Amino acid sequence: MKGSRAEEKIMSGCAISGILNRKGNRFSGEEIIDSIALMHDRSNGLGGGFAAYGIYPEFKEQYAIHMFYDDLDAKEEVDYFLNRHFNIVVAEKIPTREVDKVSNPPIIWRYFATPNEQKLAESGLADDEYVAQSVMNINANYRGAFVVSSGKNMGVFKGVGYPEDIGEFYKLEEYEAYLWTAHGRFPTNTPGWWGGAHPFTLLDWSIVHNGEISSYGANKRYLEMFGYKCTMQTDTEAITYLFDLMLRKHKLSLESAVKAVAAPLWSQIERMEPKEKKIVTTIRTIYGNALLNGPFSIILGHKDGFLALNDRIKLRPLVVAEDKERTYVASEESAIREICPEPEKVWTPRGGEPVIGLLEGRRGV
Amino acid sequence: MSLDYKVPEFIIERDRDKCIDCQVCERQCANQVHIYDQDLEKMVAQDIDCVNCQRCVKLCPTNALTIRENPSEYKKNKNWTGNMIENIQKQAASGGILLTGMGNPTAKKIYWDHILLNASQVTNPSIDPLREPMELKTFLGRKPDQIEFDESGELKDLPPQLELDIPIMFGAMSFGSISINACKSLAQAASDLGLMYNTGEGGFHEDLYQHGERTIVQVASGRFGVHNEYLNAGAAVEIKVGQGAKPGIGGHLPGEKVGAEVSKTRMIPKGSDALSPAPHHDIYSIEDLRQLIYALKEATDYKKPVSVKIAAVHNVAAIATGIASAGADIIAIDGYRGGTGAAPTMIRDNVGIPVELALAAVDDRLRQEELRKNVSLVVSGSIRNSADIVKAIALGADAVYVASAALISLGCHMCQKCYTGKCNWGIATQRPELVKRLNPEVGAQRVKNLITGWSHEIKEILGGMGINALESLRGNRLMLRGIDLTDKELEILGIKHAGK
Numbered sequence: 001m002k003g004s005r006a007e008e009k010i011m012s013g014c015a016i017s018g019i020l021n022r023k024g025n026r027f028s029g030e031e032i033i034d035s036i037a038l039m040h041d042r043s044n045g046l047g048g049g050f051a052a053y054g055i056y057p058e059f060k061e062q063y064a065i066h067m068f069y070d071d072l073d074a075k076e077e078v079d080y081f082l083n084r085h086f087n088i089v090v091a092e093k094i095p096t097r098e099v100d101k102v103s104n105p106p107i108i109w110r111y112f113a114t115p116n117e118q119k120l121a122e123s124g125l126a127d128d129e130y131v132a133q134s135v136m137n138i139n140a141n142y143r144g145a146f147v148v149s150s151g152k153n154m155g156v157f158k159g160v161g162y163p164e165d166i167g168e169f170y171k172l173e174e175y176e177a178y179l180w181t182a183h184g185r186f187p188t189n190t191p192g193w194w195g196g197a198h199p200f201t202l203l204d205w206s207i208v209h210n211g212e213i214s215s216y217g218a219n220k221r222y223l224e225m226f227g228y229k230c231t232m233q234t235d236t237e238a239i240t241y242l243f244d245l246m247l248r249k250h251k252l253s254l255e256s257a258v259k260a261v262a263a264p265l266w267s268q269i270e271r272m273e274p275k276e277k278k279i280v281t282t283i284r285t286i287y288g289n290a291l292l293n294g295p296f297s298i299i300l301g302h303k304d305g306f307l308a309l310n311d312r313i314k315l316r317p318l319v320v321a322e323d324k325e326r327t328y329v330a331s332e333e334s335a336i337r338e339i340c341p342e343p344e345k346v347w348t349p350r351g352g353e354p355v356i357g358l359l360e361g362r363r364g365v
Numbered sequence: 366m367s368l369d370y371k372v373p374e375f376i377i378e379r380d381r382d383k384c385i386d387c388q389v390c391e392r393q394c395a396n397q398v399h400i401y402d403q404d405l406e407k408m409v410a411q412d413i414d415c416v417n418c419q420r421c422v423k424l425c426p427t428n429a430l431t432i433r434e435n436p437s438e439y440k441k442n443k444n445w446t447g448n449m450i451e452n453i454q455k456q457a458a459s460g461g462i463l464l465t466g467m468g469n470p471t472a473k474k475i476y477w478d479h480i481l482l483n484a485s486q487v488t489n490p491s492i493d494p495l496r497e498p499m500e501l502k503t504f505l506g507r508k509p510d511q512i513e514f515d516e517s518g519e520l521k522d523l524p525p526q527l528e529l530d531i532p533i534m535f536g537a538m539s540f541g542s543i544s545i546n547a548c549k550s551l552a553q554a555a556s557d558l559g560l561m562y563n564t565g566e567g568g569f570h571e572d573l574y575q576h577g578e579r580t581i582v583q584v585a586s587g588r589f590g591v592h593n594e595y596l597n598a599g600a601a602v603e604i605k606v607g608q609g610a611k612p613g614i615g616g617h618l619p620g621e622k623v624g625a626e627v628s629k630t631r632m633i634p635k636g637s638d639a640l641s642p643a644p645h646h647d648i649y650s651i652e653d654l655r656q657l658i659y660a661l662k663e664a665t666d667y668k669k670p671v672s673v674k675i676a677a678v679h680n681v682a683a684i685a686t687g688i689a690s691a692g693a694d695i696i697a698i699d700g701y702r703g704g705t706g707a708a709p710t711m712i713r714d715n716v717g718i719p720v721e722l723a724l725a726a727v728d729d730r731l732r733q734e735e736l737r738k739n740v741s742l743v744v745s746g747s748i749r750n751s752a753d754i755v756k757a758i759a760l761g762a763d764a765v766y767v768a769s770a771a772l773i774s775l776g777c778h779m780c781q782k783c784y785t786g787k788c789n790w791g792i793a794t795q796r797p798e799l800v801k802r803l804n805p806e807v808g809a810q811r812v813k814n815l816i817t818g819w820s821h822e823i824k825e826i827l828g829g830m831g832i833n834a835l836e837s838l839r840g841n842r843l844m845l846r847g848i849d850l851t852d853k854e855l856e857i858l859g860i861k862h863a864g865k
Contacts, residue, residue: 211489212488212489212831214485214489214830214831214832214837215832215836215837215838215841216841216843217759217840217841217842217843217844218836218837218838218839218840218841221732221840221841221842222738222840224732225732225735225737225738226735249511250510250511250512252511252512256512263834265498265500266500266502267498278520279520282512282520282523283512284836285504285508285523285526286508286509286510286511286512286523287512288504288834288836288839289738289836289837289839289840291834291836291837292837293831293832293833293834293837294485294489294831294832294837295489295490295831312833313492313497313498313833315489315490
């Protein structure tokens, strides 16, 4: 990959921001850029990115596969793979503009596609699992190619640079989404790889993440037992897969998944009502290796809304605010007030306390 | 009769200026090394019988005694060392097998000492366990892949689990190999600390039934003391297939150790040798093991996890995988440095492999087979300190068995003469006058102190890593680096070299 993929685990600090319109009304990418740009000093120009939900209503039945390629050879190989395994409705270059501060981008492409019926039937897999396995296959086995995102009616736009410059580069003002999340990155060492910027995604899940997960080694090896391949050397990829495992494959509720990744302390569990105590004890016993340890704040984006979460002893900042239609989350309150000067409610969630923002009428992600 | 070539292994030095001829050393030494010479009116010592258990040294009121190795040296020879020569002379005199006690003392590589731990700096904060919660709780037992609900939406019960407040259990040591007071000390400490105590193949003495919830009852090849009440008296059942100190062979408790209490507890005649066969004669294959596992589950109404303990041997990874698929809930792996009350020296020092390598290989294989998330893994075989425990868990263990270290906390000084039954510290003996030297209340307190100290140290190390729950360390080999190891060793351990 351009700038080459990391050989060792990447450590980084960061800024995150997210805006959800709970009524599903879509709005352009300008505000999320303004919000993340205010936290300029929390990044160092080595990575910025955005996830946008609701941007492709005309292709909402197809998986929107965003790709990075180092060169045309890599593209040719993946094109061959995708053509064999998918019915591609549209394949096109993602529009970008020249921006001084963004240099050396890879070839950036997107496909709107559905699984090839015959291959899908042969595989015996559900659509989502078929796509998830295809994504992990490309990321693990096709050098010079990287799947940026693979959900429906959503897409990720990221690269090496400050987030506001990346937003400009991708012309995000031209897209309209009901949920935007954003990330500015401050890696302590980096190969400056475009694929290494946030958000990380799988299917509809996207994660922006500020922090470093001390439990990465345990989480990664746990995920491998369920067929996930962590190839990006980042915590964020592992977090994405943990949620995919628990929410999509194991059908846990979001609340239950939170009890695994930011588990209540045993001393708290001890004081719970018998029924809740049994549930939480069971979750911690089974999903112990899914516990995320170390400092983090994350926003998990999904077509139905988002989850914002801190580590259980709150070692990273996270602020939430609400107005009539929208819910905001950000690393700093100033990043919210920049775009919503007078929110109706502003609060700081406690460590391990999930903030769930949902589209109206949705019961859970 | 030919000349006996035996020379004293140790020399006893008595500082005559300090010695007051009080005869404490004489009364304390079961080997009858110290004698008060009536004619000379002073204490004298028979160095040749000294085992260097340090009992006399520690109890001498004037600190008059020093014991050192016999400085007499054979002609230098790296191949025919003094030890080799003396072993041959012993066998030439006796025609017997060389016997020994405790774990392998040879100078082979100790991998724990070639593994270094990580700590947080800047990018993630270390955590102070004195200010923040630090969780060591561990559950051993079979786990389902995912949370399960029944048709009415009610959460299904988990299979039976052992709940440990600290990821430490006391390794199997039978009543018979150790004294009842040593058993009581360990069982009491396990109860008080929220750990597990393991009966070994000695049956379950009635005085220990009160600690049943904190007891793992063992079923070994001799089936000593095994009956329905026994199986149901503990919290878990362990099938002992092998022991790290003597893989592939059985056990032998000499008849002189089988007094009334041991006889009753083991259900064998008083004074008879207790011989455990090398194999279980109902386990000649993996499918036989499965039958025994399920026979024990049936006998305990599926209310207790079943553990299978094996010695770390060459193809341990494949064996462990078989055990997991045979239905075991816990797999215990005992490395070649593991302790024993008695073992043939040649077996102890030459059979089996280091537990560190076995653990890494087993954890890897169980993960490849996608079984590790379902089955618990316990290791033993010379866990010497809290850092060894942290390294074992980061390599992939759920918990460890600690045995020799627990005995040392009770007073053992590693003289390796457990098999003589003359343990001056009241541990590896059945002689009433020696047993009573170990006060079980004091003993329990000393064991508790040790484990409490270790748990503080584990918390400090975890906090330094930026981790506040043990499950985030389990299998987290990124927290480990190797030093002075070959590429192959690093590959097997699944860790990087320091500096990488």
